[in-house]
Amino acid sequence: MTVARAEPADGQGRDRDARRALLRVFRDYAGSRLWGTAALVFAAAILEGVGVLLLVPLISLVLGDAAGAVAAGRAGEIAAGIFSALGVQSKEGQLALGLGVFLAVVGLRAIVDLARARSMTSLALGFVVALRAHFFGAIAEAPWGAVAGLDREAAGHSLSVDLSRAEGFVWAFWTALLAAGSLAVYGVIAMAVSPAMTAVALAVGGALFLALRPLRRRAARLGTQMSGEDAGFYGQTGRFLAGLKPARAHRLSREHVARSLASARRVADRAGALQMDLARSGIVVQTAVAVTAVVIVLSGVMLADAGAETLIAMLLVLVRIMRPFQTLQHALQNIASSAASYQAADDRLRAAVASAPSEPAVSPRAVDRAPGLRLVNASASAGGVRILDGVSCQVPAGRVTLIAGFSGAGKTTLCDLLAGLLVPEDGDFEIDGQRADAALRAGLAEALAYVGQEPFLVEPTLRENLGWGARGADDAAMRAALAAVGAGGLVAWDAGGLDMPVGVEATRFSGGERQRLRLARAILRAPRLMVLDEATNALDAAAESDVLSGLRRELPDATIVIVSHRPAALAIADHVVWLEAGRVVEEGASSALRADPSSRTANWWRSASSAG
Template sequence: MTDDHSPIPAVEGFRGAAALVRAMARFGRKRLAIALTFLVLGNVTEGVSILLLLPILTLAGQGSSDYAIDLGGRHLFGQPLPDVSIGLEVLLGAIVLLVALQAAFNRVKAVYLSDLLQDFANSTRAGLFSAVASARWETVVRMRRADLEHALTGEIDRITFSGFVSLSLIQILVGLVIYFVLCLAVSVPMTLFAFGFGLVALLLLKPYRKLAERYGHKIQTARTVQARLVSEFITGLKTARSMNQEPHHVAQFERTLDGTKADAHDYARRNALGNGLFQVALAIGAAAFVLLSLRFVGLEMSQMLVLLVILMRVTPRFQGLQAQVQALLVDLPAWWRVVDLQSRLEANREGGAGFVSAPVAPPRHEILLDRVTYRHTEGSEEAALNDCTIRLPVGRATALIGASGAGKSTVADIVMGLIRPEAGRLLVDGHELTESERRGWREHLAYVPQETFLLHDTIRANLAIVAPDATEEEMHQALADAAADRFVAALPEGLDTRVGDRGTLLSGGERQRIALARAFLKRPAVLILDEATSALDWESQSRVAQALARRAGEMTVLTIAHRPSMVAFADHVYSLEAGRVVEEGPMADLLRKTDGHLSRMFAHEASEPARLRLAQ
C-alpha cells in the first residue's frame, strides 16, 4: 500500500459543528425532531418553574400570614395578568409538577438522542466499511492499510464523542434561546445587556477556538502516524525481534508519544488561560449586571433575584458553548478524515455509483487478455504489462512463468477484473466485461495467492466460507487434492482444530494447503494459482499437481509458478519478461526448444543439485 495522506479539509469552528449536526440529522431527522421537541419542552418547563419564583419572592418580608399572591397589577411580556389571587401551596405544587414534567421530558429526549448518536456512529463505521469493500481495487491498494484500520476502529470513539458534543451544543443553544425569551419577560434592557455581553465574550474567544482547531489537526496527524507505526511494528514483529530492531521501533514510537504530550501540554496551558479569562469576563458581566439593574434600571429586588437565578443558568451555558465547541474542534478532524476517506472510496466505487451487480455466465470457450497494457502508478514510465495477449482456453491449464517482477501477478489481477487495463481488453467468450459484471464474473473464480489468508477459526469454518453447504466428504476430498488430508487427520481435533490468528498456528505450507483445499471446494470455473504452492515440499507439490491434472477439463486453470512441478501439468505456457510476452506455446513444443525460457527453467531445476555439488 502506498502513502496517501490527503490533507484534512479545513473546517471553521461552528461551521464544522453544523456540518456534523446536518450529517446526523440526515439519517435521524425524525428522531432529532422528537428529541428537540422534548428538549424545548424540558427547557420551557424549567424556565417557567423559575419564573414562578418571582411571585413567591415578592412575599419575602411582607409579614402576611395567608401567603396569598395577588396577580393583579402585574405584567408578563407587557401584558397585564388577571386580577386573581393564588395560594402559596398551589404555586409550590405547580413548581413541583413542572419539575416532574421536566424530568419526564428530559428522559424521552435523552433516549432519543442516545439512539441517534449510536446510529450515527454505527452508520459512519458501516458506511466506511462497505465503501472499502466496494471500491475499485486500484483505489484501495493505494491507501495505507493502517489508515483504513485506524479509521474503522481507532477514530470511531472520537466520532461518537464529536456527535455527543454536537448534540450538547444544540441543547445549549436551544436552552439559551428559551432563557432569552424568559428573561425578556422580566426585563428587556437587562436581558439584552446580559446576552449581548455573553455574545461579545464568545466572539472575543475566537482565537482560542482557532487554537483548538490547530490542536485537533495536530493530534489527528499524530494519531495517524502512531497507527501506522503500530501496524508496521506488529506486522513485522518477528523480523524486528530476530534482528534486534525492537529498540528502534520503541524509540520511534516514544518520540511520537512525546510529541503528542508536548502538544497536549501546550494546548492545555493556553486553553486554561482562555477559560480563565472567560470566567473573569463573565464575573465582571454579572457584577455590572447587578449594579446596572439596581442602580439604573430600578428593578425590584424580587425581579433581580429571578434574573440572577436565570443568569446562573445562562452563564454556564455560555461557558459550555465555548468549551464544547473547543472540544468538538479537537475531535472533529477524525470525522472529516473518515468522511474524506469514504467519499474518495465511494467516488471510486467498482461499477460506479448506484451500481447493481449483473450476473455473468461461466466462460464456455476462452478468457482473453487482448493486447493489455497496465501501469500500477499513473504516469510512470514502466508499464507492469505492455501489450500482452494471453489466452486461457476453457477447461485447460495455462502456465505463466517469468522472473520476479515480470508482471505475472498483474495478469492474475486483470483476469480477476480487480484492475482495469489501461489499453486493451479482458474478453470472456469475446465479450468485454463491463464494470457492473466484474463482481458477477468473480463468482466463477477461485484465487490462491502465495500469501494465504485464513480466519482465526477452525479449519472447517475456513473451508466453509466458500461452500457453506459442503459435506464432510467433499471437504475431505478437497483436503486430499490439496495434499492436506494427512496433516489435518493428524491434528488433535482434525477439521475442528483452530488455526490461530491469520493461521499462525499452522506452518506456511500447511496454511497454503488449507487455502488450496478451500479453492478446490468452491469448484470454480476458473482457478488462479499465484505461487500457491511456493511453501510446499516437493512431494506435496507433486500431489497437488497430480490432483490438478486429474481435474483437467473440469476447470480452467491459470498457474503462476517458479517451480517446474506446478507448471508441468499445463497445456500451454506463456513466459513474461518486463511486462511483455517473450515466449508462448504448447508445453510440449516449448520443452523441445533447447534455449527457450521454459526449457531453461526445467533444465536449471534438474541441474541445480549437481551444480551445487560440483561447486563444493
C-alpha cells in the same frame, strides 16, 4: 445514503463548508428522527428552565412572607396569581405546593432526559455505522484498479478513527443544541426577573462569544491536522510490529522504539493543543461569569434598584447559565474539529476511488465451462504507475498455467487482469475468443475462485469460513475439501468440529493452516476458473506439492492459474507465462520449455530442483 460534500474553499470558508456538509449528511440519515430528538432536547431545556423559574418564588417565600413573592419580579407575580386562583394563602401552603410542583417538574424532566438520551445514542451510533456502510460500499463497488491503488494504512485509519469522530460530531451537535436551548430558556427567565440586568448579561455574553471565535476556528485546523497525523500513526503501529523482530535481532530496539514514537508524539501534540484550547475557553468563561456577576449586582443596585430576592434570582440564573455557555463553546470547538477531520477523510477516500471510471450494473453472461483466456497487447497501472505494458499471452482452457517471474515483475496485476478484476487500459481481454465486456466479466466472477496472498478468513466458525461464497456445500463436502488440501486434521482435534471458532483473524491457526483453509473454501465454490496468487507460499515444498496435486484431483476440468516460486507448481503446470518488468518474455508448453536448455523456465527448473 448520499454523502454531501463541501465545495473547495480556503481557511475559514472551508471549515464552515465542512461543518455544513457533515450536518447535511447527518440530517439526511436521521430524517424525521432528527426533529423528534431535537424536540426532546428542547423539552429537557424548557423543563430545566421551569425548574429554575420555580425556585424564584420559592426563594422569595423562604426569605419573606406569602405576599413577598411579588418581590421576585414577573415570575413572582405569576406565582402569586396562581396561588390566589387556587385559594392557597398561607406561606406554608404556598411553599408545599411550590415544592410539590418543583418535584413533579424534576420527575418529568428525568423521563424526558431518558427518552432524549436513548434517541441521541441510537442516532449517534447508527450514524457511524451508516457512514461506514456508505464508505465500505463505495470502495467495494469501485473499479479494482482504484481499490488496488489505495494506501491501506491511510484508508484503514479513515474507515475507523476518522469515521468514529463523526460520532463525536453528533454528540457535540446534540450538546450544542441542548446548551443553546438552555441558554434561550434561561434568557427568558432572566427577562422575567429583570430586563435591565438581562440586557447587561446579554451584552457581556455576546462579547465573550465573539472573543472565543478564534479558538473555534483553531479547532477546525487542528482537526484537519490530527486526521493527517493520526493516519501516519495508524500505519506506524503496524510498521513497528513488523520491524520489531529484526530490531531485536540487530540490538536496535531502542532506536526502533524512538523512531516509531515520532508519529505518536505528533498526535499527542495535536490532541494536547485541542484540550488546552478547551481548557482556555473554560477559564475565560468562568472569569467572564464572575465579572458579569459583579456588573449585574452593581447595575441592579445602582440602576434597577432591585431587591434582594431579584438579585439572588439573577445570580442563580447566571450561575446556571455558566455551564451551558461553557458547554456550547466546547461543543462548537468539537464540531469544528470533528467535521474537519471527517472532511479530510472524505477527500482522501474520494480521491482514491475516483481514479478509475466505474461501470454500470449488468446482468452476468454465464461462463458455463472451463474458460480459455487471452490478453492482447494489454496494459495496466496501479497508483499511477504502469505495471504491465503491452502484454500478450494465453491461458489454455482446462489446463494449469504457471505465471512465473521475479518479484515486482507484475504477476499479481496479470492475475487481476485474467480474473476480470482489472480492465486493460489498452489492448483486449478475451474469454473463449469473445471480447470480455462487463457482462462476460461478471459471468467469469461467478465461475471464479480467487485465492490471493493475504490470509483472509471470516469469523466466527470454521463452517462459516468454508461456506463463504460456496454453493450450498454440506458437511460431507466441507470435510472432503479439507482432506483434499491436507487440512482434515483441523476438525478432528477440536470438539466443535466444523463449528469450532476460528478466533479473531484466525490466529489460532498457523500461516500454512490458514492457506489450506482458504484453498478448501475455493474448492467448495466448484470453480471453472481458479487463480492462486502465491496461495501456497506458507507451506513447505513437500506440502505445496501435495496440496496442488489435491487441488487438481478435486478440480480435474477447471482452468487453473498459479503464481509460485516453487518447482512444485511447475511440475503440474501445462503452460508457462514468464514475466519480466511488466512484459511477457517467454511463453509456451511447460514440457517444451523445460526441454529447452536455453529457456528461462529450464534454468529456473534446474536451479530450483537442485536447491530443493
